[in-house]
Amino acid sequence: MDLNRIGVVGTGSMGSIVLEAWLKANALSPSQLIISNRTPAKAEQLAEKYPGLAVARDNAEIARSASILVLCVKPLEYSLMLQQLSSALTEDHLLITITSPIRLEQLEAQVPCPVARVVPSITNAARSGVSLCEFGSRITEEHRERIFSLFSAISHPIEVTEGFLRVSSDLTSCGPAFVSYILQQMIEDAVKETGISHDAATYLVSQMLIGMGELLQQELFTLPSLQQRVCVPGGITGEGLSVLQGAIPGVFAEVFRRTHAKFAEDLEHVQSQWSSKVPD
Numbered sequence: 529m530d531l532n533r534i535g536v537v538g539t540g541s542m543g544s545i546v547l548e549a550w551l552k553a554n555a556l557s558p559s560q561l562i563i564s565n566r567t568p569a570k571a572e573q574l575a576e577k578y579p580g581l582a583v584a585r586d587n588a589e590i591a592r593s594a595s596i597l598v599l600c601v602k603p604l605e606y607s608l609m610l611q612q613l614s615s616a617l618t619e620d621h622l623l624i625t626i627t628s629p630i631r632l633e634q635l636e637a638q639v640p641c642p643v644a645r646v647v648p649s650i651t652n653a654a655r656s657g658v659s660l661c662e663f664g665s666r667i668t669e670e671h672r673e674r675i676f677s678l679f680s681a682i683s684h685p686i687e688v689t690e691g692f693l694r695v696s697s698d699l700t701s702c703g704p705a706f707v708s709y710i711l712q713q714m715i716e717d718a719v720k721e722t723g724i725s726h727d728a729a730t731y732l733v734s735q736m737l738i739g740m741g742e743l744l745q746q747e748l749f750t751l752p753s754l755q756q757r758v759c760v761p762g763g764i765t766g767e768g769l770s771v772l773q774g775a776i777p778g779v780f781a782e783v784f785r786r787t788h789a790k791f792a793e794d795l796e797h798v799q800s801q802w803s804s805k806v807p808d
């Protein structure tokens with residue numbers, strides 16, 4: 529087992545984003561990585577794109593070849609994946625799950641090694657945004673440092689406690705989908721109401737969003753001070769804002785109720801899958 533090699537199990541949407549972010553950041557070279565995927569063709573495509581990147585024949589091979597395994601499969605795919613990894617897992621491995629509806633203690637009970645969670649975000653593709661870290665009971669200071677160092681190459685890693693993991697993930701990982709939906713509605717209504725072209729409105733909104741990111745990045749404004757500064761007393765923005773003030777409060781409370789309910793449902797499904805016999 530190569531102590532400096534990292535295995536990515538599952539090269540779907542998020543697995544490939546994390547892997548490619550590391551490669552593009554030169555944080556890891558292709559030969560420091562090995563990947564596996566249920567559909568091998570998807571992994572082979574990545575290997576063709578990044579010469580030197582190895583594809584494991586199966587999950588036992590990835591566990592024999594890499595000491596850190598980043599698990600990028602969906603919650604109900606864990607049971608089978610763990611079964612496939614199990615023959616090669618040792619106390620010296622480190623497992624990092626990227627999903628939230630698998631409790632770390634539940635995972636620890638299945639494997640001989642330390643486990644941690646790092647929930648990434650699509651923003652990590654641009655080496656920005658945060659990743660949310662939670663550490664299991666077997667994690668040492670050395671593991672922590674290794675995890676922070678790996679994920680700080682592509683994000684700002686932040687430690688969160690289990691109780692706030694879900695809402696934090698709603699804000700950082702689901703957030704880009706929520707915000708882009710709202711902005712898309714802004715574009716659609718601008719087109720419908722005024723006849724501006726879809727492309728023009730999209731360009732204007734995208735540039736506005738990038739500019740807003742810069743204002744926050746450069747700490748020139750906070751979200752409330754930005755609103756205050758744009759709203760000229762007796763001016764036009766205030767008229768528009770008052771419509772939003774009537775419509776938006778409470779919407780995200782319902783969003784979070786729904787995400788938390790789905791999370792609880794996923795946890796239950798995983799629990800009942802894991803407590804019944806794992807299929808061969």
Ligand SMILES: NC(=O)C1=CN([C@@H]2O[C@H](COP(=O)(O)OP(=O)(O)OC[C@H]3O[C@@H](n4cnc5c(N)ncnc54)[C@H](O)[C@@H]3O)[C@@H](O)[C@H]2O)C=CC1
Pocket residue numbers: 537538539540541542543564565566567570587600601602603605608609612626627628647648649650701
């Ligand atoms: N999409 C996002 O923005 C984020 C997703 N996540 C979490 O990441 C997890 C994965 O999500 P996606 O990448 O979107 O799903 P996906 O379905 O695109 O990728 C999962 C991949 O795992 C592979 N796979 C399944 N079982 C396997 C096995 N036994 N061995 C090897 N490969 C296997 C599948 O072939 C697939 O390519 C989810 O739990 C999600 O909650 C976390 C943060 C952000």
Ligand SMILES: O=C(O)[C@@H]1CCC=N1
Pocket residue numbers: 697701702
């Ligand atoms: O939609 C999902 O389930 C995942 C969790 C965080 C972002 N995407």
